[in-house]
Amino acid sequence: MSSYITTYTRKHLDPVHPDPEGIIIEDIAHALSLLCRGNGHVTTFWSVGQHCICCAKEAAGRGLSNRIVLACLLHDASECYMSDVPRPFKQTMQEYIRQEEYLLSVIYTKFLGTDLTVEEQRQVKEIDDDLLWYDLVNLLDMTPDREKPEMHIKVECKVQPFEEVEQEYLDIFEKYSRDVG
Template structure:
């Protein structure tokens, strides 16, 4: 079998992604069910929550809707490929190429094009800042690095996955319907 069956019952091949089969409902459903940090955290915190927090930070920093949406989608490939911890990901060239390709397909479908170098830089800056807080509050790490300034309040209260899924979809609609 060369495909996965998604929540909406599509047969999706993450190696040869068909943009027509990429569905925001599949992304919004799967990401709240995937735990950050490969599950090695003090309490469940989903990839969906992380993406929502990143997109809210982009709004608070005054970024354009396109970057807000890009941050909401920046881990969307994980709903099709799963997450791989950074130490492994750094040595997995094929995985990284495939993940980049899939993200490019996702960005093109929902944003109209891939991200520019400047957008990639801004996205990484926000993603890394939120990661610092994830490490601090979910693992008690991050003290050695300088605390980045966030413009949103960080609340690691665990929510029902359906609540996260609904918020993800609302944010997606808000920043694609302008």
């Protein structure tokens, strides 16, 4: 068995020992546009890529820095290499969490120049959690146990062709990465 995965751009990447040169934004955009939120337990397909795009747009709407906009766009990028595990299960998997944090640190360093500070992590997590509220309402018909967060974007969970999601992800990356990293 090999110790790497072959990506969309035909790179070989070992997600346990990632070489930053093998981490390609096109692979991230492509894979996240095809991965479904909530492990597929949703009423309609809503990709991780669409979620990340909303997070980035919300960060921009809040007037946060280009670096935070990009961090929001990239906050689930590790999932394109190691998939995702639902939160309740992930909380019991310390080695998975460690590997995911390391891979995400490599991704942030590659595209942002450095890993996120504690404050930057807090800002990204806040936006991620606010958008989770909308996922629960729009994709699972649930009533979250917190107040509706104030948003600066309109959140619509509508199915889009993966090619459109992939291109929008790349466009946002291009727009906000000019002065970062």
